[in-house]
Amino acid sequence: MIEMYEKLGIRKSVYDFGEKIEKSLENRFKTIDKMAEYNQLKVLSAMQENKVSEACFNYTSGYGYNDTGRETIEKVYASIFNTEDALVRPSIACGTHALSIALNGVLRPGDELLSPAGKPYDTLEEVIGIRQSTGSLAEYGITYKQVDLTKDNEFDYEAIKKSITPKTKMATIQRSKGYQTRPSFSIEKIADLIKFLKEITPDIIIMVDNCYGEFVEKLEPSDVGADLVVGSLIKNPGGGLAPIGGYIAGKKDLIERCAFRLSSPGLGKEVGASLSVMKEFYQGLFLAPTVVAAALKSAIFSANIYESLGFKCFPDKDEERTDIIQSVVLGSKLGVTSFCEGIQYAAPVDSYVTPVPWDMPGYDSEVIMAAGAFVSGSSIELSADAPIREPFAVYFQGGLTYPHGKFGILRSLEQLIRNGVLKEEDLN
Numbered sequence: 001m002i003e004m005y006e007k008l009g010i011r012k013s014v015y016d017f018g019e020k021i022e023k024s025l026e027n028r029f030k031t032i033d034k035m036a037e038y039n040q041l042k043v044l045s046a047m048q049e050n051k052v053s054e055a056c057f058n059y060t061s062g063y064g065y066n067d068t069g070r071e072t073i074e075k076v077y078a079s080i081f082n083t084e085d086a087l088v089r090p091s092i093a094c095g096t097h098a099l100s101i102a103l104n105g106v107l108r109p110g111d112e113l114l115s116p117a118g119k120p121y122d123t124l125e126e127v128i129g130i131r132q133s134t135g136s137l138a139e140y141g142i143t144y145k146q147v148d149l150t151k152d153n154e155f156d157y158e159a160i161k162k163s164i165t166p167k168t169k170m171a172t173i174q175r176s177k178g179y180q181t182r183p184s185f186s187i188e189k190i191a192d193l194i195k196f197l198k199e200i201t202p203d204i205i206i207m208v209d210n211c212y213g214e215f216v217e218k219l220e221p222s223d224v225g226a227d228l229v230v231g232s233l234i235k236n237p238g239g240g241l242a243p244i245g246g247y248i249a250g251k252k253d254l255i256e257r258c259a260f261r262l263s264s265p266g267l268g269k270e271v272g273a274s275l276s277v278m279k280e281f282y283q284g285l286f287l288a289p290t291v292v293a294a295a296l297k298s299a300i301f302s303a304n305i306y307e308s309l310g311f312k313c314f315p316d317k318d319e320e321r322t323d324i325i326q327s328v329v330l331g332s333k334l335g336v337t338s339f340c341e342g343i344q345y346a347a348p349v350d351s352y353v354t355p356v357p358w359d360m361p362g363y364d365s366e367v368i369m370a371a372g373a374f375v376s377g378s379s380i381e382l383s384a385d386a387p388i389r390e391p392f393a394v395y396f397q398g399g400l401t402y403p404h405g406k407f408g409i410l411r412s413l414e415q416l417i418r419n420g421v422l423k424e425e426d427l428n
């Protein structure tokens with residue numbers, strides 16, 4: 001084993017350090033395997049119940065009327081998320097697109113959108129119009145209110161209550177932390193917030209940005225009252241195989257509004273050929289629970305590695321998880337770039353290139369991204385990214401298999417030592 005690691009650039013002291021950390025995690029990994037077992041059965045049951053057949057994998061083209069593969073995958077998602085309906089489409093380009101469709105589908109001029117749990121994901125700033133942008137909700141006269149978390153990262157229930165007016169049509173809650181250092185919200189916490197909001201104003205439409213959260217817990221936000229859950233297929237539910245796509249699951253009338261926005265008023269869900277992606281949508285979804293488990297183990301392994309070395313980690317090494325994101329505060333630009341180099345050098349694809357920070361569309365500071373993925377930009381595959389700004393935290397996620405996630409983390413540690421951010425003696 002050690003020879004294989006050495007061949008791939010990992011020195012013995014780094015390997016030994018990893019073995020010691022891994023040993024301490026046996027029980028936690030068992031719990032994660034149990035969660036995967038539960039969610040595997042949930043997915044299997046949805047596939048059986050909705051009679052997934054070989055015909056679902058056929059290529060379709062043109063308008064895509066009566067596209068069996070598409071219609072069935074949408075039923076399967078609705079079963080899994082315990083919702084009335086779902087949109088699952090290759091024509092949804094990414095998570096931001098899915099969220100934008102949901103917001104634009106539901107909201108109308110004069111409505112107000114509330115974010116009761118702090119700042120939404122960076123790319124939504126332009127969708128909403130927090131940062132001025134062409135075609136934002138703000139341009140259509142849809143206003144936005146945000147209630148920040150308290151100092152202890154709790155929901156500010158008093159302020160939330162005060163912020164709700166008759167104009168408040170919709171609330172958006174982001175499960176995963178995104179590029180923030182707050183904790184991600186567990187299903188239990190999201191449930192409390194939804195209950196609170198609906199008690200004040202029963203008609204409020206609650207959307208949860210579920211990116212990175214799927215299959216981490218037994219329940220999904222839609223099991224605890226969310227009217228819409230939204231995510232990306234090149235994250236968890238695509239299982240690493242979906243080559244593109246996003247999903248929106250929720251109440252039937254809301255899904256129809258979203259479909260009218262996605263395609264066209266009148267056409268809605270009825271059009272949109274699925275081309276040849278359906279087999280990957282199904283197979284990826286089928287693998288997703290165990291892939292998510294691999295990513296979770298990798299995240300926990302990395303938190304335990306880096307916290308032992310004195311770096312602050314969010315979530316910390318012992319915390320319960322509700323998403324697959326691990327952030328490690330490396331505290332310097334060299335720290336984050338070295339970490340990302342290590343992840344890149346651990347990839348099966350493009351391992352020979354070196355990532356550098358760039359001005360990525362939709363983000364307000366330079367971002368460095370490391371990914372050598374089979375699906376370009378896929379972040380259920382081993383990947384890391386970091387905005388180049390204080391506190392110089394890297395966001396690490398994915399790993400289609402745990403052995404690969406583990407190797408990536410060890411390679412990042414090796415790189416921190418090679419670049420002088422850490423010394424080999426620090427491992428003792």
Ligand SMILES: *Cc1c(COP(=O)(O)O)cnc(C)c1O
Nearest residue numbers: 094095096121176178209211232
């Ligand atoms: C990734 C992500 C998004 C946006 O998804 P893209 O596919 O990158 O457009 C939105 N919200 C959260 C929490 C995310 O993690």
